[in-house]
Amino acid sequence: MFKTQPQSTLDSSRDDLAVQIQHLNYFFGVGDLSKQVLFDISLELPKGQIVILTGPSGSGKTTLLTLAGALRRLQDGSLRVLGKELVGLGDRALVNVRRNIGFIFQAHNLFESLTASQNVEMAVELTGKFASKREQSVTMLSALGLADRVDYKPKSLSGGQKQRVAIARALVNHPKLILADEPTAALDKKSGRDVVTYLHNLSRQEGCTVLMVTHDNRILDVADRIINLVDGRLESDSTPNDFVQHKTQEALTEVSADMFIM
Numbered sequence: 001m002f003k004t005q006p007q008s009t010l011d012s013s014r015d016d017l018a019v020q021i022q023h024l025n026y027f028f029g030v031g032d033l034s035k036q037v038l039f040d041i042s043l044e045l046p047k048g049q050i051v052i053l054t055g056p057s058g059s060g061k062t063t064l065l066t067l068a069g070a071l072r073r074l075q076d077g078s079l080r081v082l083g084k085e086l087v088g089l090g091d092r093a094l095v096n097v098r099r100n101i102g103f104i105f106q107a108h109n110l111f112e113s114l115t116a117s118q119n120v121e122m123a124v125e126l127t128g129k130f131a132s133k134r135e136q137s138v139t140m141l142s143a144l145g146l147a148d149r150v151d152y153k154p155k156s157l158s159g160g161q162k163q164r165v166a167i168a169r170a171l172v173n174h175p176k177l178i179l180a181d182e183p184t185a186a187l188d189k190k191s192g193r194d195v196v197t198y199l200h201n202l203s204r205q206e207g208c209t210v211l212m213v214t215h216d217n218r219i220l221d222v223a224d225r226i227i228n229l230v231d232g233r234l235e236s237d238s239t240p241n242d243f244v245q246h247k248t249q250e251a252l253t254e255v256s257a258d259m260f261i262m
C-alpha cells in the first residue's frame with residue numbers, strides 16, 4: 001500500500017525495532033538564523049529490514065541518517081537506536097552506540113598510506129581482537145571480491161574497489177545497523193549492483209538492518225521498503241513496486257499536463 005501518512009504505533013519502545021523515531025524535529029543554526037530541516041518525523045525500522053531513504057536534494061536525508069548514527073545530537077523528539085534512547089546520552093555513551101553501527105559514506109576516507117587490509121584491520125582493532133584482525137579483514141575483503149587486492153594501497157585501486165574496501169571496513173565487525181549514504185554513487189552499474197547484493201545477503205544472513213540514502217533508481221528493488229522525504233517531511237512509506245508505480249503515474253500525469261499546455 002502507498003501510504004502518504006506513516007502509521008503511528010509509536011508510543012513505547014520495542015525489542016523488534018532497530019531504530020525508533022518519535023516526533024523528531026531538527027534545526028540548523030540558532031536564534032534568528034535557525035532553520036528547521038526535519039519536521040515531526042516518526043518512523044520505525046524493524047530489525048533485519050532494508051530501507052531506502054530517497055527524496056529530492058536538500059530534503060533532509062543525510063541529516064536524518066547522521067542523527068540515526070548518533071553523529072548529531074537530537075534537539076526535539078525521541079530517537080532509539082538498537083534499544084538505546086539517544087536523547088540525554090553523554091559523549092562516551094554515544095561513541096558506544098556508534099561502535100554497533102556500520103557507516104558507509106560516499107567519500108570512502110581510506111588511509112592512503114595503509115593497504116586495503118590494514119584499513120579494514122583498524123576497525124577490528126577497535127573491538128580489541130588484535131590476534132584475528134588480519135584473518136577477519138581478509139575474509140571480509142574476499143567476500144566483497146577483493147581477495148587479490150588485500151595488500152594493495154588505495155592509490156592502486158579503482159574507485160569501485162576503494163568503495164568496497166570502505167564497505168568491508170564498515171561491515172567487518174558485523175554491525176547490527178548499517179547506515180549508508182549514496183553507497184553506489186561513485187560506482188559503475190555492475191559494481192553498484194554487487195555492493196547492494198552484498199548488503200542484501202548480509203542483511204538476510206545476519207539479520208542486520210540497513211538504512212540507505214540513494215538517488216540510484218537502479219537499486220530500488222533491493223529494499224523491503226522505500227521512504228520518501230520531501231522538504232523535511234515523510235511523504236510516503238511504501239514497497240518498491242508501489243513506489244515505482246506511483247512515480248510512473250506522477251510522470252505520466254506531468255507529461256499529459258504539458259501536452260495540454262502546448
Ligand SMILES: Nc1ncnc2c1ncn2[C@@H]1O[C@H](COP(=O)(O)OP(=O)(O)OP(=O)(O)O)[C@@H](O)[C@H]1O
Nearest residue numbers: 028029037055056057058059060061062063064213
Ligand atoms: N551543516 C549545515 N548547516 C546548515 N544547514 C545545513 C547543514 N547541513 C545541511 N543543511 C541544510 O539542511 C537541509 C537538508 O540537508 P541534507 O544534506 O540533509 O539533505 P539531503 O536530502 O541529504 O540532500 P542531498 O540529496 O543533496 O544530499 C538543506 O537545506 C541543507 O542546505
